[in-house]
Amino acid sequence: MPFADAAGIRLHYQLSGPETAPVVLFANSLGADLSMWAPQVEALSGRYRALRFDMRGHGASDVPPGPYRLEDLARDALALLDALRIPRVHFCGLSLGGAVGQWLGIHRPERLASLTLCATACSFGPRTNWDERIAAVERGGVEAIADAVLERWFTPAFRAQRPAELARFRAMLCATPARGYAAAAAAVRDTDLCGELHRIATPTLLVAGNADPATPPGRLEELRAHIPRAELVVLEAAHILNVEAAEAFNHALLAFLEEQERAAFGTLGELYGRGLEIRRAVLGDAWVDRALARTTELDRSFQELLTTWCWGAIWGRPGLPRRTRSLLNIAMLAALGHHEELALHLRGALRNGVTQNEIAEVLLQVAVYAGVPAANSAFRIAKEVLHEAGPDRVPADRAAKE
Secondary structure (H helix, E strand, O other): OOEEEEOOEEEEEEEEOOOOOOEEEEEOOOOOOHHHHHHHHHHHOOOOEEEEEOOOOOOOOOOOOOOOOHHHHHHHHHHHHHHOOOOOEEEEEEOHHHHHHHHHHHHOHHHEEEEEEEOOOOEOOOHHHHHHHHHHHHHHOHHHHHHHHHHHHOOHHHHHHOHHHHHHHHHHHHOOOHHHHHHHHHHHHHOEOHHHHHHOOOOEEEEEEOOOOOOOHHHHHHHHHHOOOEEEEEEOOOOOHHHHOHHHHHHHHHHHHHHHHHHHOOOHHHHHHHHHHHHHHHHOHHHHHHHHHHOOOOOHHHHHHHHHHHHHHHOOOOOOOHHHHHHHHHHHHHHHOOHHHHHHHHHHHHHOOOOHHHHHHHHHHHHHHHOHHHHHHHHHHHHHHHHHHOHHHOOOOOOOOO
16 A cells, blocks of 8 residues: 655555646545546546545555644645656546645645546535534544535435445545544635636546536536636536446547647647747747758758747747746757857747846846856847847736735
């Protein structure tokens, strides 16, 4: 049984699938352990690597004292990724797990390739309801609320037609330590991300159950209204929709993941086309036209490599704004003394909205960390580029935001 030390908390996890495949991180509902995602592991096998874990207070993971905060649970997930040396994942979370995904999308988007938020919300109802549930668990254990929870988790038809599966989920729920359930329920009670949803820029799939009394489709519509890149799928199921409507859920999830993988990498032809478009936008049509016109059989493959991988695959990634990439390029090219490329990317930086003051601040960083001679040459080149551009083509300086 594998465990990881996540910032001092031992988390039980399971990682399966091809070692080089993209990783999908699954996050559970309150009262569930990692086995709830079994139908997805089978569906993803061969194409993706599935990473499941028991949240603190659940399954075989540690049960530290509560109450827990949503941020605690999200940072546990990040610590698990760090322990396993996984830089970036597709995230799929249900209910409380979906709230963890929202927090990550708001605060740590660089760790996410995509977000799938299932049967969840940006807040979870009146505090008094959760206080009553916590008190009931503290008095009588999770068993005291099990029947009521299962009625929300699954439709009457599922409960009648699949008694063995229902019994398995009841056993899983009742095995959750009362102290862990109550502590995590406090995190659900205190969650309120509604005012920050607009900050989620990660491509997002929302999945709702049409018979879900806990987070009905209207709550997912609320998310869709505020998350800029979100799409919604509604399945015929209650709350644990990845189990009750497993086939439809797997179809929607796999289609979404494949779409994101294609968008991130695409075919070589698509990458070249996107790279050429970005290269023109940053460096200008005239420069790109001259570079293409000078291309011979000697360097044709090299130019195609630059356009495809540098501009299409890297500059085309959504993780950083183009102006940020320009600032990074200025610093690296100045530090390395690549003066011709520095002049080129200074011109591109102006097209990307980088201001004179920002260029100066970057070159001061270069002076401190790469040496005064490197910065001195870079300042000279920057002055030449700015003079060449003229005041009308230099973006107006903005107040520092940090």
